Amino acid sequence: MSGARHRKLAMLNLALFDLDHTLLPLDSDHAWGQFSVKIGWRDPETFAQANTAFYEQYKSGTLDIHAYVRFATQALRDLRGDVATQAAAAHAEFMASVITPAIRPSALALIDKHKAAGDTLILVTATNSFVTAPIAKAFGIEHLIAVDLVLDANGIPNGDIDGVPSFREGKVTRVEQWLGERKLTWGDVSRSAFYTDSINDLPLMERVTHPVATNPDPNLRAIAQTRGWPVLELFND
Numbered sequence: 001m002s003g004a005r006h007r008k009l010a011m012l013n014l015a016l017f018d019l020d021h022t023l024l025p026l027d028s029d030h031a032w033g034q035f036s037v038k039i040g041w042r043d044p045e046t047f048a049q050a051n052t053a054f055y056e057q058y059k060s061g062t063l064d065i066h067a068y069v070r071f072a073t074q075a076l077r078d079l080r081g082d083v084a085t086q087a088a089a090a091h092a093e094f095m096a097s098v099i100t101p102a103i104r105p106s107a108l109a110l111i112d113k114h115k116a117a118g119d120t121l122i123l124v125t126a127t128n129s130f131v132t133a134p135i136a137k138a139f140g141i142e143h144l145i146a147v148d149l150v151l152d153a154n155g156i157p158n159g160d161i162d163g164v165p166s167f168r169e170g171k172v173t174r175v176e177q178w179l180g181e182r183k184l185t186w187g188d189v190s191r192s193a194f195y196t197d198s199i200n201d202l203p204l205m206e207r208v209t210h211p212v213a214t215n216p217d218p219n220l221r222a223i224a225q226t227r228g229w230p231v232l233e234l235f236n237d
Contacts, residue, residue: 015114018196019125029127041075070159126167
C-alpha cells in the first residue's frame with residue numbers, strides 16, 4: 001500500500017469535548033469535593049473555603065493545577081483500611097446522586113450527533129481521571145484524556161500528576177500524544193471540533209478546525225463573538 005493511500009485511509013474526524021460546564025451543568029471536580037465533605041471525608045469549613053478558592057482561580061485562569069490536584073486527592077490519602085473499595089463505593093454513590101441526575105438530553109443528543117457522523121469522540125478534561133473515567137463511560141465516550149495521577153504501591157494517588165496535565169496548553173499536548181500513540185498527527189485529522197465553556201481552553205480552541213464556545217464564560221464568549229466562532233447554549237432546555 002502506498003504512503004498516500006495509507007494516509008488517506010488514516011484520515012479521521014475528531015469531536016473533542018470539555019466536561020465541566022460543557023457537557024455537564026456543573027464542575028465535577030468541585031462537586032466531588034463537596035460530596036467528600038458530605039460523606040465525612042473532609043472537614044466542612046476548612047475544605048469549603050479552600051475548594052471555593054481554587055474554583056475561583058480556575059475560572060479566572062490563575063489556577064496552579066499541581067497545587068489543586070494535591071489538595072483534591074488528599075481525602076483519598078487520609079483514608080485507612082481498604083481504600084480502593086471505599087473509593088469505588090463512594091464514586092458509585094457520587095455518580096448516582098450527583099452526576100447521573102445532571103446529565104441532560106441535550107448533551108447526549110450532541111454526542112449522538114457526532115457518533116452518527118462517524119466521528120472519533122474524546123473527552124478532554126482538566127479534572128483527574130479518578131473522577132472522570134466513570135463519567136466518560138456514562139456519556140458513552142470511549143476515549144478519555146484527563147489529568148492522570150501518580151499512584152503509590154497500593155494504587156492510591158500520592159498527590160502528584162503523572163505526565164503532562166490536560167490543562168490549558170497541556171490539552172493540546174495531550175491530544176497530540178493521543179494521536180502519536182496511534183501513529184497519527186494533526187495532518188491526519190480532516191475535521192476537528194472542540195466544545196468548551198472555558199477561557200482556559202483557548203489553546204485547543206485555536207488548534208482545531210471547528211471551535212464551538214459551549215455555555216461559554218464571559219471571556220470566552222467575548223473571544224468567540226470577535227472571531228465569529230459558533231456559540232452553543234446547551235443547557236437552555
